[in-house]
Amino acid sequence: MGCDVGPAMLTRNQDGHRVSAADIYLNRARQRPQVQVVCDVLVDRVAIENDQAVGVVLADGTFIAAAEVVVAAGAIHSPAILLRSKIDRPGVGQGLQDHPSAPLTIALAESCSPHELAVTTLARFTSGFEPADLQLLPIDHLGQSSEGYGLLSVALMLTRSRGHIALASSDPLVDPVVSFNLLSDERDIEALSVGVEVARHLLESPSLKRVASEVFIDDVGTPLSALGNSAHEIATWLKSRTGDYVHAAGTCAMGDLANEKAVVDMVGRVYGVKNLRVCDASIFPMLPRANTHFPVMMAAELIADRWLQPE
Ligand SMILES: Cc1cc2nc3c(=O)[nH]c(=O)nc-3n(C[C@H](O)[C@H](O)[C@H](O)COP(=O)(O)OP(=O)(O)OC[C@H]3O[C@@H](n4cnc5c(N)ncnc54)[C@H](O)[C@@H]3O)c2cc1C
Known part of the structure; x- marks a missing residue:
């Protein structure tokens, strides 16, 4: 199985600060007399x-x-x-569309500083159905309120499911209704399930066990070991836990x-x-x-x- 591991494409400058499109483009354009x-x-x-x-x-x-x-x-x-x-x-x-992402919560053997930027590396690999359709995104802290915890996010990067947005009201102050319909296409569940299997396999390796002392499949402390191996059990878990990737x-x-x-x-x-x-x-x-x-x-x-x- 081909796998690329490299630095995550984080929108930040050399000091580690997040950089938006406005910082890069708008600040320069502001100097022009015709721009307001x-x-x-x-x-x-x-x-x-x-x-x-x-x-x-x-x-x-x-x-x-x-x-x-x-x-x-x-x-x-x-x-x-x-x-x-x-x-x-x-x-x-x-x-x-968005990239469906399933979170595994990690109790870290050694907690990382919440003052550092969270993500630095990601791995891209294939489910076997399509090239480069899966991604693992490790996040080494979740902010001050969850010190000692991180995430391993398993994301499907080639998704066929589609949702829609609709107006809830003609009032612009009322947000539209958003239906992502993540994993509504069965092929997405099949491919993302492969990602979960790969993540599980990696988390059982001695090197990752040194980093991740425990792994949970939800917010109430259910261990990864409670997740069954059958396609049905993994699909049921994915349907209950998968969210969007802000993409x-x-x-x-x-x-x-x-x-x-x-x-x-x-x-x-x-x-x-x-x-x-x-x-x-x-x-x-x-x-x-x-x-x-x-x-x-x-x-x-x-x-x-x-x-x-x-x-
Ligand atoms: C928290 C977060 C972290 C992310 N990190 C990464 C990352 O590290 N790497 C990466 O590749 N991608 C990242 N993404 C995804 C990436 O930022 C988005 O895909 C990208 O910004 C989308 O650009 P856009 O121009 O479509 O929309 P946006 O960047 O969302 O820009 C839309 C703008 O329009 C404004 N707006 C909306 N409605 C109105 C209105 N009615 N009137 C006036 N203004 C309005 C919004 O306030 C916003 O400023 C991240 C997204 C989020 C939310």
């Missing part, structure tokens, strides 16, 4: 006249006029903004105009509305087999480059 950054405001919807975006309306009713609008509110909120803007594409809010994507998917699930074209332009783009994780038609920060940056760089090129 308006903080701490909530966008309600895109204002559309004659099938053309003409600006945005904020939650407090303020209208900001614009020749072009780029919605970049992430895979949960970008489709919510488009839905509130009455964008007429059936794919808006559909196709939601939501796919709800304003890129694709051909003829594909009714597609919301944007190859450069992020929303079908049916001029001067309106989406540029964030929501445009991925399939969740990449990777942690999502860099893919989002790559998509944004590509869209920005192509924007400047003549048609």
Whole structure:
């Protein structure tokens, strides 16, 4: 079984501090005279006249006029903004994906400082069904309230399950309803079960036993040894414990105009509305087999480059 082990793709600088896209891109752009950054405001919807975006309306009713609008509110909120803007594409809010992650809680033989950054390494390997479709993410502390504990997260990086987001209300202050439907496709359960087996095997190795004195399958201290070996038992545990990996994507998917699930074209332009783009994780038609920060940056760089090129 092929396995890559390497440093985790953490968005941090050389001092170990987390670095956001705003730190890298926005701070430089702020210096430009034509850039004005308006903080701490909530966008309600895109204002559309004659099938053309003409600006945005904020939650407090303020209208900001614009020749072009780029919605970049992430895979949960970008489709919510488009839905509130009455964008007429059936794919808006559909196709939601995230990497299903099953947590094993580790009692560490030696606790790590909660002041250090938690993750440093990850392992990528295959279930045997698809290449590089599994990931193990060790986290060596869980914050001050859980000192002495860590996690081994078993993640499925190629997922077929899809969920959706829907508006709970037309009020922008009310969050949309999010249904991830993780593991709704049986093939995802099969592949992730292989990951659990590999994690279990590794945790039984003498070298990891020196680090992980006990391993639990839930928050109430049920030991890993209580998890049976049958496919049914592992699937039942996975269904009860699997969560998302904060890698939501796919709800304003890129694709051909003829594909009714597609919301944007190859450069992020929303079908049916001029001067309106989406540029964030929501445009991925399939969740990449990777942690999502860099893919989002790559998509944004590509869209920005192509924007400047003549048609
Ligand atoms: C805690 C955490 C840790 C992560 N760590 C990593 C990591 O180490 N490596 C990695 O590869 N990936 C990581 N990810 C995933 C990665 O950060 C995301 O995939 C990526 O940021 C998605 O980019 P985005 O532009 O789609 O959305 P976001 O980065 O979520 O940006 C959307 C922005 O829009 C704003 N917004 C939303 N709605 C509105 C509205 N109505 N009006 C105005 N503004 C709005 C939000 O406040 C947010 O600032 C992490 C995610 C989380 C949550």
